[in-house]
Amino acid sequence: MAFTVQDIATALGARLEGDGTIQIVRAAEPAHAGPCDIALAMDPKYADGLGRGAARAAILWDGADWRGLGLEAAVFVPRPRYAMSGLTRLMDPGPEIAPGIHPSAIIEPGARIGAEAAIGPFVVVGARAVIGDRVRIASHAVIAEDARVGDDALILHGVRIGARVRIGDRFVAQPGAVVGADGFSFVTPEKSAVENVRETLGARGDAAAQGWTRIHSLGAVTIGDDVELGANTCVDRGTIRDTSIGSGTKLDNLVHVGHNVQIGRDCLLCGQVGIAGSSKIGDRVVFAGQVGVNDNIFVGDDVVAGGATKIFTNAPAGRVLLGYPAMKMESHIEAYRGLRRLPRLFAQVAALQKAVSKTHDTD
């Protein structure tokens, strides 16, 4: 693939100055850019790098003197981070999946494949599954019986979409993601130690030894439009209702979403986040990496939780959280500042005790 600088400016809706006909094959950091690369220098701190590299064209910070920087063409963008989305979409070759259905793929009876689909080697599409138009499915993926995937999906290598799962348009799943495994739900014939602990916050009682019997997941998973799942991420089926993920929500790698969980729209769940069963997450919630959410709780709209926050109880809308257990971020920072100073505090209290006891002695 090659583009002109003009193509790039047009794709970004950005202002072009200089020679728009220069051919570009790659985006590069300024210091590593060659003559066929467009240098990404959206901040004055990159001026130096431009001098060391050999780019003829660059995306520049507002007001940059491109001629003085030795460039022949410049693209100016108002919000550099956002421009990255347009630029990388333009230049991403995407995975090579040949058009049509690979002869080794197995399409079970009654499955329907949309127009212009590309289905790779060793893919299995189950009976009565419905796959939208222009969907691309890489090797070894499975779309099980009665599942539905909307238009324009990109389903990568070894992804497993379970039976009866329903997914909207423009879905992206990185390799190894699993949608629709059975929920982790077990029950004992009599009340279990865990049930006792949860009621008493600590006492296990005298629950007898007993085996676990599985509660099967009769529900499936419902996923909205524009949802993305990271590599090896797992979303379990619901018990009766479907587990659900709202439109626009993105999950990173190795995320665990338990059975019956409901996640709202436009959320970001970073790497290794875990949501235990039956919890409800609002819209526009952002969880940094390794956040954990207890089962059967509620996290309101617009909550933001920092890295490895463990949320045990309901969190009201708009709350910014950090810590184990989760606190308001500013309380957490203050509490942990105190924790580091605890040894000094113990010393101060000991000194006070000595002083006060002396005062009393001398009374």
Added chain:
Amino acid sequence: MAFTVQDIATALGARLEGDGTIQIVRAAEPAHAGPCDIALAMDPKYADGLGRGAARAAILWDGADWRGLGLEAAVFVPRPRYAMSGLTRLMDPGPEIAPGIHPSAIIEPGARIGAEAAIGPFVVVGARAVIGDRVRIASHAVIAEDARVGDDALILHGVRIGARVRIGDRFVAQPGAVVGADGFSFVTPEKSAVENVRETLGARGDAAAQGWTRIHSLGAVTIGDDVELGANTCVDRGTIRDTSIGSGTKLDNLVHVGHNVQIGRDCLLCGQVGIAGSSKIGDRVVFAGQVGVNDNIFVGDDVVAGGATKIFTNAPAGRVLLGYPAMKMESHIEAYRGLRRLPRLFAQVAALQKAVSKTHDTD
């Protein structure tokens, strides 16, 4: 699949009142139930939902007036949560895996497949592997050479069972689970910084730069009866002995079990739990999501650990744990209540210091 209400009552060993001939195709929440659904209303709080839905039959709480609720049939169960296991087992259609061996599956020489097995597309069964009766294996799974899987297993898409692994009856593995990857065990020619840190609890010493040499895993994995593994969960081989998981133990998604670990019977390990190498977990242990267990330690029978508890040292039988590092749950709750009040405590001590110093000044 369709059932009568009588079928359901019989399967649950439960009391039926009303018209047992009504045909049921699905279980549903009361408010969403249609005329062919059985409504799940085991608690009086669902009475309202029954009114909004259109169910003709329901599973009800003891003493409910089913005629007054507008129903034509009712099933009464003594322990609703346990009834869910029987009901969902009855109604779960399970994955569609055609009987017999799919023509694309590869069965290596010397492998033995039990009676009535169902083996899906692109499955590989290694040389001399032994697969029990009525085992169902979904697409892309691997049972490597010399592995043994007992009767009635359900092995889902893309599961990898390593060489020489031995598994009991009624095994269930969700998609992407890996049993028998090599353990993570590396050694340096001379003593390493990590060995120093572990001995001194903090000082890395002057260990020189040196590379890591792998200790191969000669052991395999031994798994009892009635064990279940979640999606993308990993259980490593042992170094000399087998890593082992006792009968009746269930692991959720994305769980990591290191080499040489021994897990007892009837344990529950929730999502993203990690057990480091060579630790020993007793019977009936329950770990909530994201719990971590140090290597080479011992966790006694009946231990229960709350979400994201990090267990660094041996835990005696019956202990209920929470926190990082793990404390008794009640101590943790008290300590963290103190942590939140630390800023106030610092202020109080500062005030005391001022008061006492003033007292001394005025002495």
Added chain:
Amino acid sequence: MAFTVQDIATALGARLEGDGTIQIVRAAEPAHAGPCDIALAMDPKYADGLGRGAARAAILWDGADWRGLGLEAAVFVPRPRYAMSGLTRLMDPGPEIAPGIHPSAIIEPGARIGAEAAIGPFVVVGARAVIGDRVRIASHAVIAEDARVGDDALILHGVRIGARVRIGDRFVAQPGAVVGADGFSFVTPEKSAVENVRETLGARGDAAAQGWTRIHSLGAVTIGDDVELGANTCVDRGTIRDTSIGSGTKLDNLVHVGHNVQIGRDCLLCGQVGIAGSSKIGDRVVFAGQVGVNDNIFVGDDVVAGGATKIFTNAPAGRVLLGYPAMKMESHIEAYRGLRRLPRLFAQVAALQKAVSKTHDTD
């Protein structure tokens, strides 16, 4: 496979005493060893086990009286843990992957496979990919288009190597590892709540509802020599530059490495470690299980972090860390000792307040 005791001593470069011609088929723990096993008894504490087992040969601690222990041959090693690497390498049969290319494997046009490669069933090698000599690839693995894998790699079942990824020699990847999934990088048209929280450490501001637009990953992943990846571990592509992992570094199971991350040489990252995007990890860094590293930070050479340490800020070279948030290990141990004693401290301060207020009253 069978070896003589002499073979084993030679492989370990170790001293042999007694009958070197004894045939050995397995290594075993002393108490479980049979007459064809070599017992591993590198510490005097195993003397008892030797008596209970039936080994004729053993690897022994320095100075052991092998005749007195009833053995016919003994191998003496100076650093037992290191000897385990040589012994287990010698005795590991490795996975059975038949030489040559399995007829079901798909090798796309322009791909080059090195000499003596072994490629299993249902493997896909993408267009123009280059695979080194003596590489072994187990079933269902994918090496995507334009990827390069060096000599002597062992790539296990269902591993996914993405397009344009470059990997050095002697690479090992356990089942289900994913290299080269797209990075988790999304941007909003206007400034988002997350950007506000990060600037203010807590205040989300009044960012409006808005959707996430993907920043595609144009970079790939560069991996050095002698790197190993655990089962279901994920390493994401870089945005412009490659994500990179230095030679000699080993990753355990279920590890997450975000986009643009740079990891140095000879590091060990244990199970479920997560490194957020664009962070830089030095050489010889060791992370215990479940460690988390914030995005865009720097962790210096030789840092060691204990289990579940959460590193939010830059860590200088040589630092030994523990805790959430990460502290120096000795500070953490002291602070948490204080945390456990907090309830007592609150009581002491309350008593002091009473005493001081009384003193003041009596002034």
